[in-house]
Amino acid sequence: MRDTILFDLDGTLLPLDADEFIKIYFGEMGSYFADLIEPERLVKYVWAGTKAMVENQEHKTNETVFMECFGKLVEKDLELYKERFDTFYDTGFLKVRKSVRSEPNIREAISILKRKGYSLCIATNPLFPKKAILHRIAWAGLEVADFDYISHYEQNCYCKPNIEFYTEVLDAIGKKPEQCYMVGNDVQEDMIVSRLGIETFLITNYLINRGDKIVCDHQGDYKDFLDFCSGLPEVE
16 A cells, blocks of 8 residues: 655645745855855855756765765865855845744644554655755754654655655655655656656645646645545555
């Protein structure tokens, strides 16, 4: 039976205003690094590093890929930037919380799934350090201990929509596709797992679709997902 549920984070477990998130995120980052680099150039270089992670096909961590790209662009002491990034995610990054909220139906769904014995995993696009992801889990009103696996850029080597990301997650948790569900809000990045045989649920409240035909097994809003979880059998 399917006994494992993979979750996207932003727009799925964590409702957010993406535009406000990006505005606050880069605004705070620009201020935090202002003594090292001009804000506009910093944003340009961070986007370049992000692009490098998304396009990477090699088996090396996203952190390594990002820092290799970023280091070539800044042409300065990369260790200084690494230390600054590390402290930023415990300081200025916390202000992006204003762009997110907690969803009662999601909290109840997670509670139901745990009671029924499902293994819960976060398969968010691993573009952020672990501490940034742990903050966002807490902002969703959830406990880190609720999840048996959490993707992050220090650990994972691929990004969505690369199918290798999901293969990497399955290998890490020791599960086969037919044992899993995937819950997400992004048609291209999350529902692609159907190619592996993972059953999908598309959350529509913060739907992201870049124009493709929607292909999923189930879809609906947060209340629909809660009802879906309520109807699932207990894990044997």
